[in-house]
Amino acid sequence: MRRNQLPDARNRRDDDRKPGCEETARPFKIADGKVDHDLIATIYDRQDTGLWIFDIDYKRVLWANRKALEITDSETLEELQSRDMGADMSHSVEQRLRQYQTDFGQNEDASFKEIWTLYPKGKARVLQLVMSGIRLLDGRMALLCEGRDHQEQEPDTLRSVEALMHTTVMISLFSRDGKALYRNTASRGARVSKETNFEEQFVNPVEARELLRQVEDERTSRRVANILTKDGARWHELTIRACNDAVTGQPAYLVSEIDVTELHETKERAQYLASHDTLTGLSNRTYLKERLSQVMQNALEKDLTATLYLVDLDDFKMVNDSMGHAAGDALLQLVATKLMKLVGPDDIVARLGGDEFLICHLEKPNNHYADWFGRALLTAFERHQIIEGKPRHVGLSIGYAHYPDDGANIDQLMRHADLALYQAKTSPKKKCVRFRESMRRLRDEHLALKKELERAIRGKQFVLHYQPITCTRSDRVVSAEALIRWEHPEKGLIGPNEFIPIAEETGLINDIGDWVCRDVARMQTRLKKQGLSIPLSLNVSPRQLSDALFVSRMQVLPLETAIDTSMISLELTESVLLGDIPDAFETLSTLKKIGYQIVIDDFGTGYSNLAYLHNYPIDGIKIDRMFMEDIASGGAIVKLILSLANALGAEVVAEGVETVEQRMWLNRNDCNRYQGFLYSRPVPEDRLVSMLQTQMEIAAM
Template sequence: MSVSAPTPAARLPADRQPSAAALAERATRYAALEWLSRPVWVFDIDGRCVHWANTLALGVWQACTLAELCGRDMGSDMSETVAQRLAQYQSDFVLRRDASFNEQWTLFPGGVPVSLNVRFSGHRLPDGRMSMLCEAEPVGAVAPESLRSVEALLHTAVMITLYAQNGEALYRNPAARAAVLSPGERLQERIANPAAFAALSRSLQQQGVATLTLAVRTPQGERWHELSARRCNDAVTGQEAVLVSEADISAIKHTEERANYQSLHDGLTGLPNRAHFTQRFARAVEDARAQSMEAALLLIDLDQFKDVNDTLGHAAGDELLVATAQRLRQARHGTEVLARWGGDEFLVLITSPRIREDLDALHERISVALAAPLAVAGTQLRVTSSIGVALYPQDGETIEILLRNADLAMYAAKERGRNTMVYYDGGLAETVRSRTELEKELRLALEREEFEVYYQPRVDVATNTIRAVEALVRWNHPRLGLVSPAQFIPACESMGLIGVLGLRVLSQAARQQVAWAAQGWDLVVSVNLSPRQFTSAGLLHDITGVLRQAGVNPARMELEITESILLGEDQHVLGVLRELSALGLTIALDDFGTGYSNLAYLQRFPIHTLKIDKTFIQDTDANRSLADLIVSLSTLMKLTAVAEGVETQEQLDWVAGRGIAQYQGYLYARPMPVQAFTEWLRCHPPSA
């Protein structure tokens, strides 16, 4: 090992220079060693300096006097490898008083290399600190390659150990010594895994060499090492031995583990991804088959997730997905496999001997877990999900077939009003084929102007006369007849056609308002505005153009928006709503109570009408407490409250009893095409 002393030699600070008295005391203490026939010195490991040296050692170090040598600062340019080796010696000397080591060192006094065979042993200084007694002998004529190989062995980061046949360490280089928990650690202790040690021993016995990668315990904690071993003979005794080299590959291993983890997990939620789920699926169904159990695949889709992305932004959408993933984790009982399939879709695989019972229990846990209010981007959200279920093996035996059928069931859950779970059945495929056919024909329907606006009256509760009318779009399909909006509106939204369709409905409704007003029926006409339309950059320009072209009085037009629109960044949403109000339009909040907003939001926005969702009107008295709160809020804020979906006299009586101003629903009239509605107006003229 190389130790250099620069020229001129670096000196210790003045306060650390030994005094003449101290040097004299040392000379007396070590007088017996002065006459040895080989260089001897005592090295202060902590102080990084020579404590004492005999005359022959002074010559080796090219020092004129003991004071000059003891005053040198040996640590000023000491390499990290040398410092580490000295610390190892010191530790071993403390543990074993009889410990000694023999190594070839190269000193560089005055910059000239001097190679020595040095025996090191522990020595206590008068103050109790452990130092090192060094006894040197010249190496003699040694080939340069040999000297350099010794230097490389001592300085390399590769851990080299020579073990005897019984596993005892005969030699460790500095790197190997730094990587063991104790100096006496044997090979079988190094490879603590019995199976790995047996494999190593077997390979050495049969082939003479062995290589394995394993985790080992080191003073720095558990590390991954690539260990290579070969049979050899000890150069000192000639007995069989094992030469082992170890390279620390922890960084590579951890990189591989991270890459493997990332390849099998979703980067946003940390859940297993498609690839991981597919692997787990194969094992799970194999186990289920072996144990005569059933399995089920659940496809979970968050309801109205697009509204969150469109209004609050994708960062908020990601935050919602992370929170949902955490809640779904908590809803498991530990045996189900949960994964994120993509977008806002999650998959669950469950195996059970009583699959239907456990599926219903899991659905209940998921519903409860998602039901609690969730704060996202400063907004309180209420999350629901639509779940499709495909059973194994009756609904399919491969993940592709089961996933396709679960997807069909999930869309059926959407069509049944969301927030529910639907089991796959064969009839769903026909439903989807019908929906696909409708989607293909939507663009043609716009070109052929097959969409028609129907109108449903909004009635004064006290006088039972018409106060306003809502425009509702219908599709008159040439072959299928009248198609429900529940079937084609979601398709229009997903295809990006809702903006074009929405403006056409607004245009027809505005022209009709003008026509009715000319006949003496100056009704307020209400038109729905989708969240996708609301986020359009050209919204104000488009609406202004439609109103101007129709020649309608904006004060007689009302725009109905959903609660999800209020999720957007406050200033932007407020700005758009104020500009719409500035045009003279009134704003109604549709289906209130089912979305994400909270009551405190309403006072920030220019809302004029609050339409209470039909689910509250059609519920039992015991579950109408929120409706009572909404009515009270409307009164307090001077908003017009409208009850939607009134279908029975009992419901109307309840509405009247709560002081709700207006209602609409089948009890009074269904939506009608324009000609039929015009005739209705002749018989039921609106109030003045």
């Protein structure tokens, strides 16, 4: 090919256009032979301006005039065409060329004038370039370059131009109306469009206007803002200075930007982690006081009532111990999600730690009963929740305090709500409690009682009394229930209602329950030796049943005491059947295989149904004492329970029988066992032995 011929891209094969291939283009036909090609080539070569066509896609020169060969230090066009210009091309230069290619594709009349430094054979040559687009005959857009030596060769000027090209800092110049006058490579590469004005760059245009107002006042402004880029919304640190456009002399804004997205997100993440619970996403205790102070202040200003609710999950430790920590975490997340759905838009929901949550609820005064919101929370959790595919009752205890009636500051409100929560947790019925001054004394008593219980366990201060279970026809004692008493060294005999709730709450029930099992076993052995053997029953709490060691202890018990396990009944509440105890069926089945009898205590209070009972290995049912009052009005409910028990083949004991009429009614309706004050209150061991001996003597007469 002759040096002064322009390439005809239309006649090149695809293979010829690949990097590394020889350029084999045919002469470009300017006027179908009507103009002398040599004359045109001579005109090009006489130009004092270097002209060349650069293939942006393949980074090779397609054609150049003589001045361009001089500029590039090339002996021939063929030598220049053979050079791989992409071999040492920087990313910034390539990015800039791609931007030009895009611009020319959108507007073929566009052109750009810039100062570039070329490095032919390693020597720097500074040029004033005019670049425009030229479409090749294969349809691709190439770059037509016109280059002259740049007259101003000041090193600082040249270096600043080079720095603007290669820096990752985004530099832009905007007119006062927001139009972009200049963008360096980095800035142009970040934009959605080169036509995007200053305000359109911001996710929130208000920030743009605020920045410019500050520049007007102070001549400079700085901010981290959310900016729209071709990669989506990013966080940029912007510095804006008032200046003048060097071309027109008109006022302008010089903007430099640094992408700080990773730093900003890391900072936000750190702030989030510091102020939020990672498991539930709720606010945590650290962030709470600041937020609560603001909410309380808003409540005062808007004449709203603010109420602090402390919400605690009942038996959460039981879930963790029996189902594992993953199930416990799932439960906490479920509760957090449900609480967030129940509160208002201005309310606060936080996790304080463990299974304790806080809600700060705002409302207009005197619109509802004082505890309506707390009762609404309880109602929302009445139905069973599904935890790891299993239905589970999630009980709540709630203590609350009103601001400012129950506390003038956050610390005081928290303490008072906590006292109310303590009472709610120890109450068997009232689970949503408001703070009262009397609670301070009650809390102190409970704490003291806990310490005394710990000493009682160590000092073996407990004793068992036994309440006889009697035949409705013969009034003969057929079994007995073991009931614990605390022989307090100062207060005397204390009934279980006064200390079992504390034992349940603190976990001391496991140690106490273990002692009861062993003492009942020893009692059964003693009765057997005296020829007075009758079945004995003992109460097992849900917390005991959830203890991973309970079954193994009950397996070892007959080996240690030589008891007949078929003569021991384990009395359980209905909550065990209703999903409160995970794996309850497996646990009860194992106990049944060991030989223990399984009895449901206080039947009828937990809303059990035939389906539940039918699925469990149940030997007996004890009708709750509340249904004895039903007998006076015909006893329809008791008859229904008796029919249900008969269908299951379960033995029935009626509790709380206090009158002869009740016993006679039970006898007529085929309820063969009863327990109550009509025959006997719970009595010490020696008194029960005396009863059985007398009964045996009478039978022998």
